[in-house]
Amino acid sequence: MTPHVAVLIVAAGSGTRLGAGVPKAFARFAGATVLEHAVRGAFGVGRLVVVAPPESIDEARAIVEPIDPEAVVVGGGASRQASVAAGLAVLEPGIRIVLVHDAARALTPRQQLEAVASAVAETGAGVIPALPVSDTIKLVDGQTVLDTVDRSRLAAVQTPQGFPREPLDRAYAGATAEYTDDAALFAAAGGIVVTVEGSPLAFKITTAADLARAEQEAGDAVGATIRTGVGMDVHAYDAAEPLWLGGLYWPDEVGLSGHSDGDAMSHAICDALLSAAGLGDIGGKFGTDDPRFAGAHGDVFIRETVALVQGAGFEVGNVAVQLIANGPRLGARRVELEAHLSSLVGAPVSVSATTSDGLGFTGKGEGVAVIATALVTA
Known part of the structure; x- marks a missing residue:
């Protein structure tokens, strides 16, 4: 988890157009709620904040806390x-980058959240994922076509939309009108907004047909991806330290x-799991400059790593x-x-x-x- 990044998942919509009889976040597909899919996809990117319907906070907590306590x-x-x-x-206060993400875009790839956060850090601007518009677009008045719009200058935008924290706070504090998305509000306050490439999987679940599409997309992915990873670590002997290996104490x-x-x-093991899931390496997740992990036992790192892997949508097959x-x-x-x-x-x-038969530092x-x-499988 990147400590200065927050992912704010908006899941407070009523979902009237979905027609599921429950708030959209609690509609189900592929064996889980829309909210659960969204939270699993965002887990590990940064601090998670979920905004739920006020009357359904307990239900939302029951979904979110097992993934990220x-x-x-x-x-x-x-x-x-x-x-x-x-x-x-x-x-x-320590949050410097905010990603505002719609729970309704429940299948958004983790890489899209990470790309937006990285672009905000690099540019200092607002960043939104976008896809080119492929359909011909007409300007109409009722049923009358007035003109054909040049689609080369159009883009369909998605979430998460990322922003530097302080100017986003100022933009919200000074907002006097309702905007259709956070980028419009940010731009109205004088912020610069740029785009990164979006993903077809980041479509918004709005109607029953969208929910059926999500079921199909998630179903196509089940068992379709098998990935392997390799990890390696070396440590010097130190007679002044006790031996911990594989999470066990060796007197x-x-x-x-x-x-x-x-x-x-x-x-x-952590490096192998992170490698298989495409999540980097142990140094990037639990750096030696982080005082929280000084003296920490291997159990801590493995549990946190497994949570990251599962949060990215993978299950561990074997190690x-x-x-x-x-x-x-x-x-x-x-055996133990x-x-x-x-x-x-x-x-x-x-x-x-x-x-190593006496060769190298291990042999000596x-x-x-x-x-x-x-x-791992996904």
């Missing part, structure tokens, strides 16, 4: 603009140096790990080690070990290396 759920207002303002009001063994507990096996070192010897604790790691990952984990007994591979 730290997410904030607040009640919305009478209009979309009022709902966004309610979400902005609860953001913590009477030489420990490993590191910013956390030096658990090279857990770290390699294989190989330790390259002169010690410790795994034989007596292999595999059971512990499997419980953390939520999928089978197999562990093996080898030496200077440290350990661990290689992990992971398989």
Whole structure:
């Protein structure tokens, strides 16, 4: 999670045109609610704030908290603009970039949220994802065609729409009219807005036909994607430290140096999982400059990584790990080690070990290396 980014998910609409008999956020497709799909797609990008119908806050929390216990759920207002303002009001001071996202665009790829956040950081402008208009567009008066509009200068915009925090707050504080989207409000206050490429999957669920399309799109993806990832970590021995490896304590063994507990096996597993899900690496998610992870055990990193992978829409198939070192010897604790790691990952984990026949730093007994591979499905 990027600590200075917030994703504000607007889910307070009534969904009258959808005709589902419930607020749009609680309509279901592909085995989950619209809100659950949207939250899973945004989880891990930044601090999550969900704006729900005031009368359905408890129901929204029941959906959101199992995915992200730290997410904030607040009640919305009478209009979309009022709902966004309610979400902005609860953001913590350290947030510098805000992504305003419609829950109704429930299948928006995670990469689109990350691209918008990156573009805001790079440009300092408002950023909106957009697609070119492919249909011929006519200007009409009732049923009479008045003119053909040049579509080369038109774009269909989506969410999330990203903005630097302070000018967005000022724009909302000074708004005297209702705007159709946040970019229009931001621009009316003098902000510059630029575009990035959108995605066909980021379509808005408005009607029953849209919900059926979402069911189809999600169904097409089930079991259709198998991805693998590789992770590797090395740590030097440190006689002054206890040994933690694979989330277990190894008494009477030489420990490993590191910013956390030096658990090279857990770290390699995290890198493999993040690699498989296309989420970067452990250094980008849990950097050594973050004091929260000083001395943290491998269990913490694995649990957080699995949550990120699942939040990106993937399930872990299995993980294989190989330790390259002169010690410790795994034989007596292999079953315990595999059971512990499997419980953390939520999928089978197999562990093996080898030496490097006296070659290199592992062969000379200077440290350990661990290689992990992971398989995930979406």
